[in-house]
Amino acid sequence: MSTKSSEEILSANQNPRITWEGCSVLLDINDGDRVLFARLTAGSKVKIGNKNCSLQPLIGCPFGSSFQVEVGEEGPFLSRVVPSTEGNNLGEKMDCQNMEECRDNRTLVDNNTAQSLTSEDIDDMRRKGATGDEIVEALIANSSTFEKKTAFSQEKYRIKKQKKYAPGVLLRRPFARRIVHASLAELQPSHSETSTSIDQLEDACDKESSPASDLVNMEESSNVNLETVSNLAASPKTNKSIKAGEKAPLEAIKSWKENGFSSLIIAAPDLDAWSIVKELVPLLSYSAPFVIYHQYLQPLATCMHNLQTEKMAIDMQISEPWLREYQVLPSRTHPHMQMSSSGGYLLSGIRITAIDQPQPN
C-alpha cells in the first residue's frame, strides 16, 4: 500500500492498517454527513454535534473501526462499537419479510402526536446516564406509528434517530478519493456527492505518484486546503512533490526542460483554460497525454479548437462523465433520487511534434 512507502511508517515499522499516535486520519461522521481530517494526538479533539470528544480512544485501533459518542461521568467520549454480526447496512434486518411486505402505510397519520417522549424526557434519560442507543430504543418503543411502518421505513427511522442521538464516527485511512471528497465537501457543502470527473482526475494523480516520478503542483491561487494536503504523511502524493509556493531545485527544473513532462493535469476552475494550456502543453514531451478539467463546457471547446488549429495535439475528446448511484435492496432497487449528474467536463488529448513536412523516404 502507499502507506508502506511512506517514510514515517518505514521508520517506525508500523502496521499501516492500525492507527498510531501522531498519524493522520479521516473521520467519517454519521455515515458521510461530514468528513474531516485529524491528527491523532493525546490532546486532539473533534466536535460532534455540540459535544467535544477526545481522539485518544482512536489511537491503536484498526482503520475501519467505528465509534459512538457516549456521555459519561467526565462528559462525552468516543467509545468503540464492537461490530455485530448483523452489520449495519440498511435493509439487512428485513431479510425474511422483505419480499412479501404485507404492511403498507394506509393507516399512518402524521399529526406530530406519534411520539410520546418529550425532549424533557430525553434530557432526563441522559442525566441518568442512558446511552445513545438506549434513547433510540426508547424513542421507538414510544412511537405509536413505528409498528405500522413498513420494515423499510422502520429502518430509516432508526437510522435517522441514531444519527441524532448516537452519532457515529468511522475511522478511515486518508486516501486521495476520500481527501478530495473531504475538501470538496468543505468547499461546496451542497455538493458533497462523488463526481466522476473528479475521480478520473484523482486517478490520474495517483498514477503520477509512483515513487519513480516527480509530481509538480503549479497551483498558485489555490482554493484547496493546502494544509490538509500537506498533513498527509501517509500519502504517496507528497513523495518528491514540490509543494505550491516552494521553489523547485534547479536540477529538477533543468531535467524537466530537457525531458519534458510525461503528463499534464489542469484543474483551474476560475481561469481561462486556453491561456494556461498554451503555456503548459509545450512543456510536455511528445506523445504525452494531458487532461484538463473545467466545470463549464465552453472554455474546453475553445481550447480543443485552438489545439487543433495549432496542430499541438491529437486524439482529443471532450467528455462528460456521469455517475449514478443505485439503492440495491430486494425488490426495491432503483437509482438514487439525488444523483450528482455532471461533475464537469474533461478535455483529454495527446501532444504531438510540430514538424509537418513530408520527409524524403
Place this chain on the structure above:
Amino acid sequence: MLPIDPTKKLSFNRCIMYGDLVIVYERYDSMKPVKVSENGVLQNRFGVFKHSNWIGKQFGSKVFSSKGGFIYLLAPTPELWTLVLSHRTQILYIADISFVVMYLEIVPGCVVLESGTGSGSLTTSLARAVAPNGHVYTFDFHEQRAASAREDFERTGLSSLVTVGVRDIQGEGFPDEFLGRADSVFLDLPQPWLAIPSVAKMLQQDGVLCAFSPCIEQVQKSCETLKTYFTDIRTFEVLLHTYEVREGNLGSWQDSDGCLGTLKSCKKRHRSTNGLENSSPQTILARRNSEARGHTGYLTFARLKCDM
C-alpha cells in the same frame, strides 16, 4: 509501457527503436498496435510505411508514406492499449477503469487480485497503478485466454507486474497463498457472489472489493452475499457523454434572407456582402454527440468489515 526502469524514466522522450511497441494513430477512431521490426512494413489506406523510417524518431512524430499520407507514432499507454487490444471478451473501458482504480485505492506497492482476466483491459491499468513494486494476480478459467493475456503483458512490457493464473475462481476461490494479503480485489465474473466468501478471506482488514456486472439481477445477488462479510456496500453506474466541437458563423436574423440555420451557405454569402455582416464573429460551437455509449455495467464496491 511504463517508466519503471529509472534510466528510462521519461519513456515518452525516448526515440523509437527496433522491438518497440508503437500505437499507430491513423485517425481519431482508428489506431493499431505495431511492433517495430527491421523489415517491417505497415500498409493502410494512407499508403505504405516502412518501419525502418521510424527508427530514431521521437514518439509523437508524424510520419509520411510515399503517397504523402501520414500517421502518428504514439508511445503505448494503458488508455491507448484499451482502445487497440484484441477483444477476446467484453472489456472494461476507461471511464469505468478510472473509477475502479480510484475507488479501490490502488497505489504503488499494492497487491491486487482479479478474476476473470478476459482481454486484460483492466489488468493493464491495474498494473500501472501498482507499479513499480506491487503486483497484480489475475485468474481466468479459460486456458487459451489466459495464455493470450500473458502474451499481451509480455508485449506491453508488464509481465514483471502481472501473473496470470488458470483457475475456476467461482468454484475454488482464490488460492490460499493470498489469504489476508490482498489490498483490493476486482471481480468481472458471471456469478460474482460465488467468489465473494473467498474474497473476504483474501482481503486485508479494511480492504476494498469491486464487482462489475452488466445486469441488475447479478448486482442484487452479489449485494445479498456481500452483507455477511462487507460494509459500505455501494453500487454505481458510470455513463459518458462526448462532445463534438466546430467553428461556425451564426447569421443574425435581421440580415438573413431566408438562410437561417444553414451555417455554411450563410457564411459564403456574408463574406460577399457588406462589411457590417462580416463583423459577425466566428463562434466555437459544442454539442453532445448523438451516439453516446450507454450502459456498460454496474460497479458494486464494498469494504471488508473490521472485526478486530
